[in-house]
Amino acid sequence: MKDHKILIAYFSHGGENLVDDEIIDIGPIGNTKKAAQELACQLEALGYKPNLFEIDALIPYPVSYDETNARARQEKEDGAMPLIKDGPNNYELYDTIFLGYPNWWGTAPAPVFSFLRDHQTKGKTLVPFVTHGGQMFMYSLDDIKSAAPEAEIKKGFAIAAAYLSAAPSVIKGWLESNKDYFE
Numbered sequence: 463m464k465d466h467k468i469l470i471a472y473f474s475h476g477g478e479n480l481v482d483d484e485i486i487d488i489g490p491i492g493n494t495k496k497a498a499q500e501l502a503c504q505l506e507a508l509g510y511k512p513n514l515f516e517i518d519a520l521i522p523y524p525v526s527y528d529e530t531n532a533r534a535r536q537e538k539e540d541g542a543m544p545l546i547k548d549g550p551n552n553y554e555l556y557d558t559i560f561l562g563y564p565n566w567w568g569t570a571p572a573p574v575f576s577f578l579r580d581h582q583t584k585g586k587t588l589v590p591f592v593t594h595g596g597q598m599f600m601y602s603l604d605d606i607k608s609a610a611p612e613a614e615i616k617k618g619f620a621i622a623a624a625y626l627s628a629a630p631s632v633i634k635g636w637l638e639s640n641k642d643y644f645e
């Protein structure tokens with residue numbers, strides 16, 4: 463086993479979401495958070511001790527889908543990087559950072575870019591992973607590459623919100639196909 467120090471940093475909204483053209487409340491634990499937790503379990507099974515860190519906007523997003531959608535759209539248009547809560551502790555110790563987020567307006571939510579602004583990624587391996595409503599990573603990988611030009615970027619996995627139950631097998635498959643990195 464390679465002795466990687468792994469951080470799983472993720473942003474996840476939960477609350478109301480658009481599912482099959484209907485607004486439903488998916489509850490406080492969002493899809494990306496569930497995927498992040500599953501990833502942590504599978505990494506633990508490989509012998510790693512990953513730490514989970516939730517990227518939180520200082521001004522939280524509303525539960526309401528419409529209000530969140532309007533704010534997300536505006537932030538994307540403005541290239542906004544809202545203030546986020548501090549952490550994680552001992553960031554400098556990690557060499558591998560999984561970066562999880564939902565696809566919002568074709569890219570990562572603004573707090574993810576705040577995280578990249580606030581945290582040095584030079585010399586680190588950054589593994590973006592996404593949950594989405596059908597558009598997978600869309601522009602997010604290019605946008606993350608621009609925001610973290612000195613990171614080594616390894617493309618992670620994409621999980622469709624409608625097939626969240628497939629997350630364990632998607633993650634397992636991804637870890638297997640990247641076993642050179644983890645074994």
Ligand SMILES: Cc1cc2nc3c(=O)[nH]c(=O)nc-3n(C[C@H](O)[C@H](O)[C@H](O)COP(=O)(O)O)c2cc1C
Pocket residue numbers: 473474475476478479480488491492493494495527530531532534563564565566567568569593594595596597598622623
């Ligand atoms: C504000 C907002 C914008 C979204 N925009 C997109 C989009 O452009 N493309 C897409 O495939 N899914 C989009 N979605 C769906 C989410 O990516 C998907 O439901 C995701 O799994 C939510 O993860 P979370 O519960 O961790 O926040 C959007 C959802 C929200 C709330």
